[in-house]
Amino acid sequence: MLQKLFKFHGGVKPDSRKQDSTRQPIRSLPLPSELIVPLHQSIGGTPRPLVRVGDRVLKGERIGAAEGPVSAAVHAPSSGVVRAIEDRTMPHPSGLPASCVVIEADGDDRWIEREPVPWKSMKGDELRDYLRDAGIVGLGGATFPSHVKLRAGAKPTHTLVLNGAECEPFITCDDMLMRERAAEIIRGAGIMAQMLAVERVLIGIEDNKPEALAAMRTAAGDGIEVVAIPTLYPAGGEKQLLRVLTGVEVAAGRRPLEFGLQCFNVGTAYRMARAIDHAEPLISRIVTVAGNVEAPANYEVLIGTPIDTLLAAGRPRPDTDRVLMGGPMMGFALPTTAAPVVKATNCVLAGSPSLLPPPPPEMACIRCGTCADHCPVDLQPFELYWFGRSHNFGKAQEYHLFDCIECGCCSYVCPSNIPLVDYFRFTKSEIWARERDKSAADLARERFEARNERQEREKREKAERLAAKAEATRKKLADSEPVAEVGTASPAEEAKKALIAAALERAKQQKSSVKPRNTDNLSADKQAEIDEIEARRARTGGRSVEPPENS
Amino acid sequence: MTHSPYLRESRSVRQIMLQVLLALLPGIVAYVWQFGAGVLIQLLLASTAALAAEAVMLRLRRKPLGLYLGDLSAIVTAWLIALSLPPIGPWWMVVLATLCAIVVAKHLYGGLGQNPFNPAMVAFCVMIVAFPAQMSQWPDAGLDFGQQLELILGGERALDAITAATPLDALRTGLRAGGADAHVAEVLQGPAFGAIGGQGWEWVVAGFAIGGLYLLWQRIISWHLPAAFLLTMALTATLLWGMHPERFASPLLHLATGGTMLAAFFIVTDPVSGSTTPKGKLVFAGGAAFIAYMIRSFGNYPDGIAFAVLLMNICVPLIDMYTQPPVFGHKRGSS
Numbered sequence A: 001m002l003q004k005l006f007k008f009h010g011g012v013k014p015d016s017r018k019q020d021s022t023r024q025p026i027r028s029l030p031l032p033s034e035l036i037v038p039l040h041q042s043i044g045g046t047p048r049p050l051v052r053v054g055d056r057v058l059k060g061e062r063i064g065a066a067e068g069p070v071s072a073a074v075h076a077p078s079s080g081v082v083r084a085i086e087d088r089t090m091p092h093p094s095g096l097p098a099s100c101v102v103i104e105a106d107g108d109d110r111w112i113e114r115e116p117v118p119w120k121s122m123k124g125d126e127l128r129d130y131l132r133d134a135g136i137v138g139l140g141g142a143t144f145p146s147h148v149k150l151r152a153g154a155k156p157t158h159t160l161v162l163n164g165a166e167c168e169p170f171i172t173c174d175d176m177l178m179r180e181r182a183a184e185i186i187r188g189a190g191i192m193a194q195m196l197a198v199e200r201v202l203i204g205i206e207d208n209k210p211e212a213l214a215a216m217r218t219a220a221g222d223g224i225e226v227v228a229i230p231t232l233y234p235a236g237g238e239k240q241l242l243r244v245l246t247g248v249e250v251a252a253g254r255r256p257l258e259f260g261l262q263c264f265n266v267g268t269a270y271r272m273a274r275a276i277d278h279a280e281p282l283i284s285r286i287v288t289v290a291g292n293v294e295a296p297a298n299y300e301v302l303i304g305t306p307i308d309t310l311l312a313a314g315r316p317r318p319d320t321d322r323v324l325m326g327g328p329m330m331g332f333a334l335p336t337t338a339a340p341v342v343k344a345t346n347c348v349l350a351g352s353p354s355l356l357p358p359p360p361p362e363m364a365c366i367r368c369g370t371c372a373d374h375c376p377v378d379l380q381p382f383e384l385y386w387f388g389r390s391h392n393f394g395k396a397q398e399y400h401l402f403d404c405i406e407c408g409c410c411s412y413v414c415p416s417n418i419p420l421v422d423y424f425r426f427t428k429s430e431i432w433a434r435e436r437d438k439s440a441a442d443l444a445r446e447r448f449e450a451r452n453e454r455q456e457r458e459k460r461e462k463a464e465r466l467a468a469k470a471e472a473t474r475k476k477l478a479d480s481e482p483v484a485e486v487g488t489a490s491p492a493e494e495a496k497k498a499l500i501a502a503a504l505e506r507a508k509q510q511k512s513s514v515k516p517r518n519t520d521n522l523s524a525d526k527q528a529e530i531d532e533i534e535a536r537r538a539r540t541g542g543r544s545v546e547p548p549e550n551s
Numbered sequence B: 001m002t003h004s005p006y007l008r009e010s011r012s013v014r015q016i017m018l019q020v021l022l023a024l025l026p027g028i029v030a031y032v033w034q035f036g037a038g039v040l041i042q043l044l045l046a047s048t049a050a051l052a053a054e055a056v057m058l059r060l061r062r063k064p065l066g067l068y069l070g071d072l073s074a075i076v077t078a079w080l081i082a083l084s085l086p087p088i089g090p091w092w093m094v095v096l097a098t099l100c101a102i103v104v105a106k107h108l109y110g111g112l113g114q115n116p117f118n119p120a121m122v123a124f125c126v127m128i129v130a131f132p133a134q135m136s137q138w139p140d141a142g143l144d145f146g147q148q149l150e151l152i153l154g155g156e157r158a159l160d161a162i163t164a165a166t167p168l169d170a171l172r173t174g175l176r177a178g179g180a181d182a183h184v185a186e187v188l189q190g191p192a193f194g195a196i197g198g199q200g201w202e203w204v205v206a207g208f209a210i211g212g213l214y215l216l217w218q219r220i221i222s223w224h225l226p227a228a229f230l231l232t233m234a235l236t237a238t239l240l241w242g243m244h245p246e247r248f249a250s251p252l253l254h255l256a257t258g259g260t261m262l263a264a265f266f267i268v269t270d271p272v273s274g275s276t277t278p279k280g281k282l283v284f285a286g287g288a289a290f291i292a293y294m295i296r297s298f299g300n301y302p303d304g305i306a307f308a309v310l311l312m313n314i315c316v317p318l319i320d321m322y323t324q325p326p327v328f329g330h331k332r333g334s335s
């Protein structure tokens, strides 16, 4: 069947430069002596460590348990001894450290006991828990825990999409995986399809990968369609791919599930199959080493391998001035190559001034609209840029700043060399910071108000208690004295009257005892009015009756 | 440290401006062929004045001189001015116009990218208001280069003998002179008119159109602007001509005369002062053409394109606001 394809707006066609790293089959690295396994490797909760320093661990042993509904476990990539659980620098643009389990490999690479998983007889939740505990997360870059996405939504899911587009220049890890391990990808897709009870499976691959397309077509069975899509960056963006294959536009902030769709990377499907058929948790992945290196290739790398070690295998050239994680369009320069390979690492790209030249000087925006012509989200980047620069954050949001996927197409084409995406990242973080400040202020105000209220309440309660006590005393007093008039008034009313009388009496005494005030020469009715007020005050609060609390 | 994307593949502003200059060449060649080489002097004067003014303003505003002088945007403005003014106008007129465009309309508004009004059109409007007489002297066919040069450099002007009116001007004065009995067809018999439009102008118009098509092909301008401009001009003209052929010129005359082609491909396409959304471009260029036609046909000025463009420039923020294209996933019909 011929699949009808759709288009998304804009996009760019950078030179793909994928040939160099696809000449070799996927290679493996010698076992590194030290593996640094960050606990937090997926979106969601940070796993809680299950090992202590000094523990012996086996390959595939769980060392961090998923924490919360969105989280995935992490595992020992090889057998050895836990040498430390400490903060190490993460492969993240911030360069901030995070908690890692550092394992000294013993070289035996000895597995834990493994048995195939009887997934067909498992209940949905049981299977999802298993996948969570196997650490399966999206390998396309977002590392969202897969088990969460394998739960059917309110509406039935009709289409499962596998993303094999791989649109970023230089990156070929999915390409090589599809060429060499198509059968297991298809197997994983089949398991996912069953879990979601979908009607069809579409696998989208850019048409610049004929080998991968052929391999996947050969492996694909019934109900699975391998579709060649036009090579156009960013066709591999999840929402762009869904648009191309199904015509559906999933707006920012909405999930494909709401449209009866679900999307996984081909690498994730492969790891699914490994986890089910071989009880193999996610302890390794394919990583492309490319760019300014002598021997570009793809490697199957244990999670936790220092990027240094991996990079050395590709033999970077001497003029390498930085190392990126990810591709040149959306990747970032690593703050240090001592950081480990993580589940999100798809590519390690050595850069040089000639390969990734510094941008020419930034000039003024000429409103040429070229950026808007190429934005795959139909944004008006130059408007966002103006709003961001003038700190008009409300307008920026109104013009859908947060729909921006930071694909970089706009910066790529801007004739004035404006680093638009940088401005957007900055504006977004400013808005976040403001919202955080605002909610912090709100919280503080709420706390303050709550405390005030509590103090007020305590004061009131104390006053009431004291008033009640006073009332009781007076009642006793009243009881002990002969009552002149026993009217229809209830005892309580009687007590109140007595209280008022006492108050008036005291007030009078007080008044007479104090020095002359400007109330001294009042007319008779003014005085009466004041007396009435005094009385009323005495009646209601009792505060003027009792001595003030804090004096 | 720079951030992603680490790759770029863009035409620089300089390259774009170079291509615009290149696209103006066929029109200029036709101009010289039809009206003499005086226009080359004007282009030279305007370019020199523009570069000098740009350099001074950049220095005053403490901007990197080399970077912005090299972007060639001032030269484009200068050429558009030189091509809009009469080729035998006195030298100080084109210099004044250029200074007005670069200093006032461009830099006082914040420089490249910030000017809300099309600088060349601002200059044109100021000139036509200030020097209406000099602005309507076009060279008579018999004038050789020496005579043109003399006129530009301030020679004595025996005006009637050496100058002709632009076709639109000739049409207007013809119709006025004829009073109630005037008929377009008769006026068109006059010496100012050629086969289609103004005498000699057909070639210039064709030259500009060729340059415009090149810009379209190079994707430097989007089709929306010239298409909307030319179509609106043609439709409005057809409508009025259809009703009163004796009082209004044919759409062909309007298209093939004066600055219509220059405006459609080089003036309304100025990105800085124009609308940026696809729909907005249609509204902007269409509106400019409509107003230009109205001024041409009913107003007091020989041509109204400059005023029309400035009027539409004012509306750009509003047009852009109401014509924002829907964002991915927020289109009507997608829930």
Ligand code: SF4
Residues within 6 Å of the ligand: A364, A365, A366, A367, A368, A369, A370, A371, A372, A381, A382, A385, A413, A414, A415, A416, A417, A418, A420
């Ligand atoms: S591409 Fe650059 S110069 Fe052109 S409108 Fe966008 S930001 Fe401005």
Ligand code: SF4
Residues within 6 Å of the ligand: A374, A375, A376, A377, A378, A379, A381, A403, A404, A405, A406, A407, A408, A409, A410, A411, A420, A421, A424
């Ligand atoms: S980075 Fe954002 S604004 Fe720029 S092209 Fe991509 S989605 Fe559009």
